[in-house]
Amino acid sequence: MDSIFIAKMEKILALYALPYDEKYPVVCFDERPCFLIGDCIEPIAMQTGKVKKEHYSYEKKGSCALLAAIEPLTGKRLSQVHSQRTKKEYCLFMQELAKMYPNAHKIRLVQDNLNTHNDSSFYENLPADEAFELAQRFEYYYTPKSASWLNMIEIEFSTLARQCLNRRIPSQELLEKEILTLVKERNDKQIKVDWQFSLKKARTKLNRQYKSLNEDNKKFTQT
Numbered sequence: 554m555d556s557i558f559i560a561k562m563e564k565i566l567a568l569y570a571l572p573y574d575e576k577y578p579v580v581c582f583d584e585r586p587c588f589l590i591g592d593c594i595e596p597i598a599m600q601t602g603k604v605k606k607e608h609y610s611y612e613k614k615g616s617c618a619l620l621a622a623i624e625p626l627t628g629k630r631l632s633q634v635h636s637q638r639t640k641k642e643y644c645l646f647m648q649e650l651a652k653m654y655p656n657a658h659k660i661r662l663v664q665d666n667l668n669t670h671n672d673s674s675f676y677e678n679l680p681a682d683e684a685f686e687l688a689q690r691f692e693y694y695y696t697p698k699s700a701s702w703l704n705m706i707e708i709e710f711s712t713l714a715r716q717c718l719n720r721r722i723p724s725q726e727l728l729e730k731e732i733l734t735l736v737k738e739r740n741d742k743q744i745k746v747d748w749q750f751s752l753k754k755a756r757t758k759l760n761r762q763y764k765s766l767n768e769d770n771k772k773f774t775q776t
Contacts, residue, residue: 554762558697565663565694565703573626577692578654581663582622582646582704584638589599589614591723617725619713619732620646625705628743629653632736634729640674644687647675651690659692663704666695705746712739 567581591612599605616693622631631650635642654660664670671693675684696703717735722728756763 556766558700559759559762559766561695561697561699562608562703562755563752565696566750566755568661568663569625569748575656575662576658578624578657579622579661579663580622580650581704582620582650583664583701583704583710584667584707585619585621585710586616586638587718587722587728588616589723589725589728590721596599612723614723615725618642618691619710619727620703621706621709621713621736622646623706623709623746624750625746628740628745630709630736630740632732633724634732636725638669640669641670641678643700644678647691651687653691657690660690661692661694663694663696663706665701665704666698670695671705693722705748708711708746709739717721733763 557582571579596605618635619634620633620638620642623629623649631646631653633642633646633649635645651660669673672684677689678684679687701707713732713735718728722731
């Protein structure tokens with residue numbers, strides 16, 4: 554853990570601690586690959602007193618990508634399923650996300666540093682004036698490398714995995730239908746995220762790493 558990691562982590566934790574502001578909503582975004590799996594042998598349907606049974610053999614039918622965002626303080630969600638996750642899909646998603654907040658001055662977007670997650674995706678897929686206008690809607694907050702746990706959308710992905718993605722789904726169409734149905738249900742219920750990892754807790758739990766950085770700096774200064 555280096556100073557860059559800690560600086561990015563503290564910036565995000567400070568962001569999460571801010572009170573709700575409809576003019577500057579905090580939204581967490583990420584992408585998740587989904588593998589399409591079919592049955593080689595028709596499973597035995599669930600019956601009264603008996604669980605569903607499926608054969609161990611399966612058939613790979615490719616993959617698709619789930620793009621999702623959540624505003625933790627309101628429970629507002631957006632999800633899309635695409636056959637791939639390139640700059641084009643990122644641009645399409647951000648266009649829809651921006652429409653959800655027509656009155657926001659800036660959407661504070663927490664995401665990882667994937668090479669598609671920046672304004673270049675807009676300029677490669679939209680006319681310059683539209684790309685510029687869309688880029689102005691966002692303020693980016695990047696998670697440190699190997700720290701996806703700092704992004705609250707991962708909590709949503711974990712729930713979707715347990716309730717839907719932990720079984721065989723053979724087609725993108727079926728996966729999209731089931732995912733969007735589940736997301737709509739959670740959206741309608743306005744299920745929020747109760748984030749507990751604060752700046753204070755980070756500095757206590759990672760106290761050794763903080764001290765190590767200071768000691769290294771002192772040694773460098775003394776030499």
